[in-house]
Amino acid sequence: MIVGNSLDELKKREAAYEIIKDSIESGTGSQLYDLTGLSGGFIAEEEELDLLQTYIGPAIFEDKLQDLGIKHMGGEKIFALNRTSSGILASILALVSEGDSVVHFLKAHPAHPSIIRACNLVGAEYKEYIDLDKFNIENNTALVIITGSTMDHQVLDEESFKKVIEMAHNKNIPVFVDDASGARLRTAIFNQKPACDLGADLSVTSTDKLMKGPRGGLMAGKENYINMVKAKSNEFGLEAQAPVILAMINALKEYNPQNLRDSISKKDKLFSFLAKSFNMFDETPTGVMVSKESLKKEVNSKVDICNLSDTDLCFLWSMILLKFQNIITIPAVSMPGASTTIRVDLSSNDSNKLEIEDIYEKIFKSFNQLLEVCVDENLSRKIIYNL
């Protein structure tokens, strides 16, 4: 194994940084293309930044967020959180007590781990359902949770969504929606309504997912519930801070569902190109991906002997993409333990700087280079660690 443990992963990450820093410092940073889909954004004007220096700034931004947030998510009131996970924690702290049950409905397992952790923290029983026929809300249930779109972008249909809300409300139980990517994926791509318009009492989305905002959680909902969550958040420091709120405002202003829809058609085009040359690609809602297993299989079908492990192949390809094609994908820059899947996300800001043909070309070239390099373990090591 070339990258065999966490320390190796850190070394690999540092090597990737080195390349990126050199590129930024030599002034060619603008020729780097971040296609991770994870970069979010931070849009701010000079005068807005000046306002951050004042006592009044934060309050002004909080006020401005209300209209834009409600336009994006529905509901009566908006509250910004440090992360979507903070919003989940705050809601469970506010609405669930020891011994209560929390029931969660989603399209497919697994649920986001922060939901289960927060339930454990307050001492609540947690139950998870993916089948509406089996879905059951016990009488001691304090909160019903719906996940709009899973981490793997599995989207719940609107009928099931409404049915779960109806069942909860028939028992006077509030409904919280984890709509991290869903608030945009469901509405822009699947033509569904915002969760609050479907009757949810609270809904939270990630402002860095499928929009140009900072990492953070934007919550909408009924005023009384938002006030309860806000009070808990302020107690424990879960709310978003002013610089993050400012960047949320500007990302909401810039958000245009058409860009997301465009990324779908770009994705379709890229995928159709790639499918002609490769067997290893899968589609995501806004891009394409290659799992480590698929990559290993594809490589094995094209070279005689490659001794690299599947994860090493991912790291190597990601470093080749970075070093020779200026494309940033997750495995090159990720923290230890992250997924090694190679993804190209066409909703990334930088994807607009490239034609689909160029992206295809860069992927094609880099894969051929991967085939040449991967048969030589020493050379592979040199490229992965940028030696």
Next chain:
Amino acid sequence: MIVGNSLDELKKREAAYEIIKDSIESGTGSQLYDLTGLSGGFIAEEEELDLLQTYIGPAIFEDKLQDLGIKHMGGEKIFALNRTSSGILASILALVSEGDSVVHFLKAHPAHPSIIRACNLVGAEYKEYIDLDKFNIENNTALVIITGSTMDHQVLDEESFKKVIEMAHNKNIPVFVDDASGARLRTAIFNQKPACDLGADLSVTSTDKLMKGPRGGLMAGKENYINMVKAKSNEFGLEAQAPVILAMINALKEYNPQNLRDSISKKDKLFSFLAKSFNMFDETPTGVMVSKESLKKEVNSKVDICNLSDTDLCFLWSMILLKFQNIITIPAVSMPGASTTIRVDLSSNDSNKLEIEDIYEKIFKSFNQLLEVCVDENLSRKIIYNL
């Protein structure tokens, strides 16, 4: 009562905003002086802001924070949190279990409420001591907490600090220091060492208190403890986000204890001026303050009949300071329920824009105006609500 409930307080706050917004929009915003000491800051260069748009930016800022943070706080490793309260929560989640005891030593009651709340959340027993002779660490204690400086800037002496750490370590119990303002107040003004240099295992400070940083918590400590806190923080979304970390870095770069020491001598000068004209002022470590009781007494000694309540007098004076002297103090702009004490903080960024003589003059003039207005309840109301 003119400001008699939360709704009135919001109306008052909105009136203050109106004045500030008008001032900013008419281009005279630079003539406003924010002397609340609460504004923190957000210092960032254009190219740093550009880096925030990338996947790599956050990681680069996290790396940069290490050296600067250790220089400021000591310890082996640094971790940035969304707020000091988040750091307290994360530490207690990481180190304390149900049924454990947490023992807290501080100079004076009250402790910061987030400590007690976090103990309640995990089901730990909480005990608080201010007398070293009575201080006792039971055997089931999981964490000893020291507050370096209370919210009212009551600072613990270094000998007691070291003694408590020694007692905890004799029982192999880790020590967490809530050094919100203390990390600077203790070191710059009282010549004490950073908490980690005194042996603390973890220490957290507020980057918006007595320095030009954003609202946030900067934690230093032994690597193994920091790693435990970091893991818990990432689970629940308690860590600081990239824009906030960037602003922390620049505030740490700009931090100079001499500025803080200068604010003390400026404070001494201002206080000596004020003490000649008034009986109502008290000193804080970096400024002066007037409590509602002292204000009411001073006003009563100088006018025949004033029917305003003590809190209304505070709001009125704070609005007069804002409207006619361009000085922002907390009661004008605060959220419902906040303290109505009038403070002038000479460690505020804006205090450098004014001579001490000018500040004295503005306080003096505004107080005379307060005496004229406060006998007329209708006029007082007009000024408080900017009608």
